[in-house]
Amino acid sequence: MFRPLSLFIGMRYTRAKRRNHFISFISLTSMIGLALGVLVMILVLSVMNGFDRELRTRILGMVPHATVSSYTPLDDWRAVGKQVSQHKDVQAIAPFTQLQGMLTHTGNVQPVLVTGVLPEAEKDVSIISQHMVAGQLDNLQPGEFGMVIGEIIARRFNVNVGDKITFILPEASITPAGVFPRLKRFTVQGVFKVGAELDGSMALIHIEDAARLSRWQVQQVEGIRLKLNNLFDAPRVSWEIANTIADKDLRPRDWTRSHGNLFQAIQMEKTMIGLLLLLIVAVAAFNIISTLVMVVTDKKADIAILRTLGASPRQIMAVFMVQGTLIGVVGTLIGGVLGVISALNVTAWVAALESLLGHQFLSSDVYFISYLPSELRWEDVTLICSAALGMSFLATLYPAWRASRTQPAEALRYE
Structure with a gap:
C-alpha cells in the first residue's frame, strides 16, 4: 500500500x-x-x-426569575396576571407578598424573609413542593397562620411540624400600656430543604395571612412572580411587562439583581x-x-x-x-x-x-x-x-x- x-x-x-x-x-x-x-x-x-x-x-428554582410589583397593594392581581401570562416568554405566574422580620423561639432569634404565597400557584413557579422534608405546602390555609420554614431554621430552633414560633415585624404597636413590637404566633406546617442558604433565611405563609399582617385587604398582594422560559431573558421580559401594562405603575425586578453576583x-x-x-x-x-x-x-x-x-x-x-x-x-x-x-x-x-x-x-x-x-x-x-x-x-x-x-x-x- x-x-x-x-x-x-x-x-x-x-x-x-x-x-x-x-x-x-x-x-x-x-x-x-x-x-x-x-x-x-x-x-x-x-x-x-x-x-x-x-x-x-x-437557588433560582426558589427565588423568582422576575417579579412585577406595585408601589401600592394590587387589588386585582388576577386581572394583571392574565395580562402578564399573555407574554410569550412567561411560563407561569403566582402572586406574592414579602415581609422582613425576625423569627424567635425559646430565646433564639433568626432574621428571615417571609413570603406570602398562594400554595396552588406557587407549585408552578417554585421547586419548593419537591423539596419538602416534613409537612406539605398545601397545609398553609388562610386564617390559620401556618408557616413553612427552611431546614436550617428548624434545626436551629429545634422545631418540627406542629410547633409554635413567633414572627416579629419591624413595626411598633401603640397601646395604653406603652409601645410594643408587632408580633404574631405561627404554627409550623412544613419544613423544606433545597440545600442552599435559603434554608436559613426564608419562610412561607399563606398570602392572605401576609395581607393581614400588612394590614391590607385579604385579596391584596404586593406583586406577581414570573417563571420564564429562559431565565437569562429576565431583565428584558420584566421591563417589557412593566411597560406593557399601562394602567398600573409596576416596578420590575429580576434575579440578576438579587443573585446575579x-x-x-x-x-x-x-x-x-x-x-x-x-x-x-x-x-x-x-x-x-x-x-x-x-x-x-x-x-x-x-x-x-x-x-x-x-x-x-x-x-x-x-x-x-x-x-x-x-x-x-x-x-x-x-x-x-x-x-x-x-x-x-x-x-x-x-x-x-x-x-x-x-x-x-x-x-x-x-x-x-x-x-x-x-x-x-x-x-x-x-x-x-x-x-x-x-x-x-x-x-x-x-x-x-x-x-x-x-x-x-x-x-x-x-x-
Whole structure:
C-alpha cells in the first residue's frame, strides 16, 4: 500500500525500536502527559458545570426569575396576571407578598424573609413542593397562620411540624400600656430543604395571612412572580411587562439583581480554572518539543542520508511534523475518551468511594449538596481537544524546521 515518504518515516520514528527505545519512551511519556492534561481539564470543567447547574436549579428554582410589583397593594392581581401570562416568554405566574422580620423561639432569634404565597400557584413557579422534608405546602390555609420554614431554621430552633414560633415585624404597636413590637404566633406546617442558604433565611405563609399582617385587604398582594422560559431573558421580559401594562405603575425586578453576583463569580471562577488547566495541557503539549529535539539529534545521520538521496527540506520537516502531530492526536484522543468516561461516571465513583471508606466528602451540613455533580458539555470537550491538538501542532514546527536545516556534510563528518 502506497504511503507518502514523510508519513511513513514519521510513523516509524514514533514507534522506534532496537537502540532507540529511549526515544519511544519519551514519545510515550509525551502522549501520557497530554492525555492526562486533557482528561483532567474535561473532568474538572464538567464538575464545575455540575455545581453551576445545581446552584441554578436550586437557588433560582426558589427565588423568582422576575417579579412585577406595585408601589401600592394590587387589588386585582388576577386581572394583571392574565395580562402578564399573555407574554410569550412567561411560563407561569403566582402572586406574592414579602415581609422582613425576625423569627424567635425559646430565646433564639433568626432574621428571615417571609413570603406570602398562594400554595396552588406557587407549585408552578417554585421547586419548593419537591423539596419538602416534613409537612406539605398545601397545609398553609388562610386564617390559620401556618408557616413553612427552611431546614436550617428548624434545626436551629429545634422545631418540627406542629410547633409554635413567633414572627416579629419591624413595626411598633401603640397601646395604653406603652409601645410594643408587632408580633404574631405561627404554627409550623412544613419544613423544606433545597440545600442552599435559603434554608436559613426564608419562610412561607399563606398570602392572605401576609395581607393581614400588612394590614391590607385579604385579596391584596404586593406583586406577581414570573417563571420564564429562559431565565437569562429576565431583565428584558420584566421591563417589557412593566411597560406593557399601562394602567398600573409596576416596578420590575429580576434575579440578576438579587443573585446575579453569585453566578457571575461562578462563571469567572470557571473561566480562571479553565485557563489554569489549559496551561497544564500546554506544558504537556510542549513536551513534544523536547521529544522532537532529541529525535532530531539522534537522527542527524538518517536525515543527512535522506538529503543525499534527494529528500527535500520540506519533506524532512514533514517527517518530524508527522511524528509530533501523531503524538498529539493519540494523546488527545486517549485523554478525550477517558475524560468523557470520567465525567459521565465521577458521581457514581465518588459515591462508591464514600461508601467504601465510610466517609462523606461533601456533607450537606457544610455544602449545599451532598454529592459531587457533573455535567458534560460537548462544546467544552470540542474546545479542549481542539486547543490540545493546536498546541501539539505548533510544538512540532521549530524542531521540524531545525531538522530541515541539517546539512548532510556536517552531519556525516564524524560518522
